Amino acid sequence: MSFKEFNEILNECRKFAKNEIRDQALEADLFPDMSWVKGIWSKSAQLDIPSLLIPEAYDGAGYSEFCCALVLDALASECAGIASVFAHHFAACIPLIHSDMNQCEKYIRQIAGEGGDHAAPASVIFPSNMEEKNIVLAQKEGRLILSGTSQLTGNTDGAGLLCIFAEDPENDKELTCIALERNTRGVSPGEDAKLPGLKVNPFRRITFEDVEIDPEAVIGEQGKSLKLMQKAQAAFYGFISAMAMGSARTAYKKALAYAGERYQYGKMIIQHQEIQRMLGSMLMKLGMGTSGYTHLYNEEKLNLPFSSADPMLAKAFCTDAALEIILDAIQIHGGYGYMHEYGLEKIMRDIKVLQLLGGSNPHHHVRIIADMQ
Secondary structure, X not given: OOHHHHHHHHHHHHHHHHHHOHHHHHHHHHOOOHHHHHHHHHHHHHHOOOOOOOOHHHOOOOOOHHHHHHHHHHXXXXXXXXXXXXXXXXXXXXXXXXXXXXXXXXXXXXXXXXXXXXXXXXXXXXXXXXXXXXXXXXXXXXXXXEEEEOOOEOOOOOOXXXXXXXXXXXOOOOEEEEXXXXXXXXXXXXXXXXXXXXXXXXOEOEEEEEEEEOHHHEEOOOOOOHHHHHHHHHHHHHHHHHHHHHHHHHHHHHHHHHHOOOEEOOEEHHHOHHHHHHHHHHHHXXXXXXXXXXXXXXXXXXXXXXXXXXXXXXXXXXXXXXHHHHHHHHHHHHHHHHOHHHOHHHHHHHHHHHHHOOOOHXXXXXXXXXXXX
């Protein structure tokens, strides 16, 4: 696709987000309403957003992960919680579209929107990076049995399909990918974690209690899904980075507008050098963060040491930079920055949760070096 096409998609998604999300985002943050989220999901199908990654042969749009990241940037500029619903869905699509098409046809058609308004988002469950028990797929009396509890996972309320990466004891250090209907017997979501941000997308742990798995639900080859998981996880990090920059974009826009309207000590505060410094620093981080996550999708690599874009580090940089941007935006607003109706404190809470998705940023800093040893 050309950048002209990407910009056309961005423009349509910005219009959609402005018309369908903006007016209700703050109210939904106080009083989360799944019917509102489902309504946005249903309307987004008119723009083919849920099926962006699905190949055209399966009634999808057939666009790239880069296109998905740009769409998430646009959606997050109005509400990162809504964008996170689509981010989890896109990440769940990746294992399906990179596996045996014949095997996964029914799942692909389902998440591509076949069924119209009844289509539901998918969700992805990655193994935990922490020292805790993961979901395990084991052979018991000739049957495949799934057991264990997931880490906190998004889309737990509205998902129709779960894409699960489970440990496989018979294949050391390997994983098996499974596509499972959310309403399968033995699948039980826990209590809403009530995270401070992304509140329209409840996060829960999901327990799998001796769930019998049909061999046809195994995506690809059993015990051979590590690379598939790494690909989906890398894409998810890029999606988080895009959401962080989309949120920060709105924070900067609000701060710039307020600084041009607020009169203090005989002049508009944007005329004060310290305010100009803060806005310039915010703009710098926004530009570098946007370049950082878009560089993830550039296949051309420069022959410079330590210049390759790493999804984990991009996620860490973008979410950290986004938090610094929103904190400066709140400071520019003074006391008003902490008032809910200005929208900044919501953005700050959303970004704090984005920092934790897929593992904390300090964990990524340590892991990237530890993996080199």
